[in-house]
Amino acid sequence: MRRRAGVGAIQKHKLEQEKYKDKGNEIQENQFEQMTKQLEVFKVNLEEFASKHKNEIRKNPEFRRQFQEMCASIGVDPLSSGKGFWSVLGIGDFYYEIAIQIVEVCLATNDKNGGLIGLDELRTRLIKARGQSKQHQEISKDDLLRAAQKLKIFGSGFNVVPMGKGKYMVQSVPGELSMDHSAILQQAEKNQAFISVSYLRRELNWEIERSQKALDHMVDQGLAWIDLQNPQERLYYIPSLFAPVLMLPVNLFFIHYLI
Amino acid sequence: MSEVEIDWPWQYSFPPFFTLQPHPETRHKQVAAWKSLILAYCQKTKTYIIDVREATQFSLFNNSAINRKLEHNVIVSILSELQKTGNAAAVDKAKNRWEIYWHTLEEWASMIYEYVSNSGMQNTVLTLYELVHGENSNGEEFNGMQQEVLLKVLKVLERERKCEVIVEDDMQGAKFF
The missing domain is CATH 1.10.10.570 ("Winged helix" DNA-binding domain. Chain C. Domain 1)
Known part of the structure; x- marks a missing residue:
């Protein structure tokens, strides 16, 4: 006959469990402390590294990208910390300067491209306006993307539109662009800046309604122009992808706030 | 053309x-x-x-x-x-x-008036042909100006009392003040 567990046994079991739990907590706390310490050390080292290589970070885009990645891995965002150590370093300022210049390029080209510009064109124009010296020239697409991302805080007015295959467009007019719109831009880019309903049907297998809706939206956003003089069907042109627009000179010259 | x-x-x-x-x-x-x-x-x-x-x-x-x-x-x-x-x-x-009018009628008017006063041709009667086809105005932008347009420009000057358009038989001219 089985003996039923007495009150004493239950209490003993409970006590044991609590002890285990305490021990567990203790270990966890230890580990956490350890990790915090390690992170702290890493952070200090990173800061040391950053200040030691301050100039390198500023001048060399590849260095800058790797440094950003290191920061990201420990959850430090040198762009968002305007105070303390990082502000002394001026990394944030560097990107703020780029961000302002992105806005200026977007504004200056707006009447030609309707507020949509390819990252390559943006980079060419920005670098040109930054002037001759080498350190002003070395701005990578990665720098531009990081800076442009920061502009999102101003609301829907600024947006980075991924186009696939490492290509991006920067949109500087309010209005959401969906996946369909990015797909249309991608198609237009490889087709001399224009597309049509039947083209999208052929390339993407889209229903007429889907294409029409997306194309109408882009016309409504001022991003696409309609051409009614093609004998076969209505064509939609994206001025920001039209080759002669990319070559246009724009009067822009940046004053350097830094360095 | x-x-x-x-x-x-x-x-x-x-x-x-x-x-x-x-x-x-x-x-x-x-x-x-x-x-x-x-x-x-x-x-x-x-x-x-x-x-x-x-x-x-x-x-x-x-x-x-x-x-x-x-x-x-x-x-x-x-x-x-x-x-x-x-x-x-x-x-x-x-x-x-x-x-x-790539220049407005008023802009043309002041250009022509300036030309006439700079060349000291006030108070003489100039034919319209002389004015825009003559050798003197060769380098001027209004050289070769269409007659109808020219008359409208001169009308502007007339209103400003800077000139008078004179029509005599088959001759059209203007006198500047």
């Missing part, structure tokens, strides 16, 4: 530029670009009169390289926009014939 080298803007090779755009903001940009292109073209080719019925003869409204033309009613609406700023005027009621 003799063709001179035109510095065509990018829009001229952009096919939808020849279709009036439905989106208001885009259309605004489009019309503005057309307005300045028309004025630049007329200035370069010294075109004072455009007959919209013959518009396809102007390379301005007809880009054969991309096979695009600007429609009759679109041309009229853009010219009407130019009229608002004093840069064009319909000559007939049907709005087929248009005078184009």
Whole structure:
């Protein structure tokens, strides 16, 4: 006959469990402390590294990208910390300067491209306006993307539109662009800046309604122009992808706030 | 019409530029670009009169390289926009014939008046032919000006009491004060 567990046994079991739990907590706390310490050390080292290589970070885009990645891995965002150590370093300022210049390029080209510009064109124009010296020239697409991302805080007015295959467009007019719109831009880019309903049907297998809706939206956003003089069907042109627009000179010259 | 080298803007090779755009903001940009292109073209080719019925003869409204033309009613609406700023005027009621003023009549008036006073020809009667075809005005922008346009310019000066248009039999002239 089985003996039923007495009150004493239950209490003993409970006590044991609590002890285990305490021990567990203790270990966890230890580990956490350890990790915090390690992170702290890493952070200090990173800061040391950053200040030691301050100039390198500023001048060399590849260095800058790797440094950003290191920061990201420990959850430090040198762009968002305007105070303390990082502000002394001026990394944030560097990107703020780029961000302002992105806005200026977007504004200056707006009447030609309707507020949509390819990252390559943006980079060419920005670098040109930054002037001759080498350190002003070395701005990578990665720098531009990081800076442009920061502009999102101003609301829907600024947006980075991924186009696939490492290509991006920067949109500087309010209005959401969906996946369909990015797909249309991608198609237009490889087709001399224009597309049509039947083209999208052929390339993407889209229903007429889907294409029409997306194309109408882009016309409504001022991003696409309609051409009614093609004998076969209505064509939609994206001025920001039209080759002669990319070559246009724009009067822009940046004053350097830094360095 | 003799063709001179035109510095065509990018829009001229952009096919939808020849279709009036439905989106208001885009259309605004489009019309503005057309307005300045028309004025630049007329200035370069010294075109004072455009007959919209013959518009396809102007390379301005007809880009054969991309096979695009600007429609009759679109041309009229853009010219009407130019009229608002004093840069064009319909000559007939049907709005087929248009005078184009890349300088407004007032601007032309002060240019001509300045020329006359600089060359000390006040208080003498000049024939209209002399004024715009004479050797003296050879380097002036108004050289070769269409007679109808010239008369309108002189009317401006008349209102300012700076000149008087004199018509005698088959001779038209003006006296400047």
